[in-house]
Amino acid sequence: MPKALRVLELFATLHEHRVRYIVIGGIAAALHGSPLMTVDVDICPDTHPANLQRLCDALRAMNARIRTASEDDGVDFQCHPELLAGMRMLNLVTDFGELDLTFEPPAFENGYSDLAPQAVAIPVGSVEVRIAALDNVIESKEQANRPKDRAALPVLYALRDEIAERDR
Amino acid sequence: MVDRPARRPFASLNAGALLREARALAGISQAELAVRIDTTQPVVSRWERGIDQPRVDALARALFACGFSADLVFRRIDDVDRAQIRAQLALTPAERLVASEQMSELVGLASK
Numbered sequence: 001m002p003k004a005l006r007v008l009e010l011f012a013t014l015h016e017h018r019v020r021y022i023v024i025g026g027i028a029a030a031l032h033g034s035p036l037m038t039v040d041v042d043i044c045p046d047t048h049p050a051n052l053q054r055l056c057d058a059l060r061a062m063n064a065r066i067r068t069a070s071e072d073d074g075v076d077f078q079c080h081p082e083l084l085a086g087m088r089m090l091n092l093v094t095d096f097g098e099l100d101l102t103f104e105p106p107a108f109e110n111g112y113s114d115l116a117p118q119a120v121a122i123p124v125g126s127v128e129v130r131i132a133a134l135d136n137v138i139e140s141k142e143q144a145n146r147p148k149d150r151a152a153l154p155v156l157y158a159l160r161d162e163i164a165e166r167d168r
Numbered sequence: 169m170v171d172r173p174a175r176r177p178f179a180s181l182n183a184g185a186l187l188r189e190a191r192a193l194a195g196i197s198q199a200e201l202a203v204r205i206d207t208t209q210p211v212v213s214r215w216e217r218g219i220d221q222p223r224v225d226a227l228a229r230a231l232f233a234c235g236f237s238a239d240l241v242f243r244r245i246d247d248v249d250r251a252q253i254r255a256q257l258a259l260t261p262a263e264r265l266v267a268s269e270q271m272s273e274l275v276g277l278a279s280k
Contacts, residue, residue, distance in 0.1 A: 005272040007265045030268045033257040035249070037271040097272065118174070124262045135175045158248040162257060164180040 005097035015127040017058035020046040040098035052081035062094040107143035194234035204233035
């Protein structure tokens with residue numbers, strides 16, 4: 001059974017460790033106003049070695065373990081920057097729920113540096129987080145094109161229309 | 169680095185703003201754009217200020233002259249519950265997160 005999400009605490013832990021990242025996926029969509037449900041947090045971290053070290057420190061603080069189908073509590077691993085630098089994606093379970101590190105989101109092969117220019121900083125709770133622009137969330141889901149992405153897209157298109165209408 | 173105009177819904181398309189953005193990204197003047205599409209600078213100026221609207225083919229030519237092509241994608245209007253979206257938009261980002269957390273908790277309880 002997936003752990004219940006405690007997103008604010010997860011963000012607070014990343015903030016405490018000064019991790020640079022951009023929120024992507026379902027939580028980014030939810031922060032933009034999507035009513036779709038999501039069970040995990042997806043982030044795209046900056047891959048600068050110093051940032052990966054801070055990310056490892058944050059992951060240790062939230063007891064991150066590698067998520068597997070066979071082990072409910074995940075599998076222990078030794079996080080270090082070199083390990084993360086060689087990865088495209090890492091699925092984790094933490095004290096605050098499931099966390100996916102996505103270094104190369106679909107449509108954004110340079111990851112953080114591709115997303116950063118259009119990312120939006122928003123305050124949530126006591127911290128400020130940077131979330132991918134809604135257009136980028138949509139573009140990534142279009143590119144990924146999995147059944148769950150295709151199911152989400154009509155809602156995200158409608159959300160974009162509603163935001164445009166509201167801001168007109 | 170922004171290297172192309174942002175994606176936008178056709179229903180809220182502002183041709184003048186789009187053209188201005190594309191021209192700025194191309195780094196060319198209204199006069200230069202006018203030469204490239206065989207018109208005059210005042211015509212380009214009136215388009216960009218929204219005084220006149222370019223025809224769709226003229227807009228496409230102007231964008232091309234700025235180094236861009238644009239796609240128009242048709243999507244079937246579906247039965248998305250827009251009231252639910254508006255309700256979410258009325259919340260603050262932090263409140264939206266709390267709603268996501270609550271939904272996740274419900275799913276967890278349901279799967280027990």
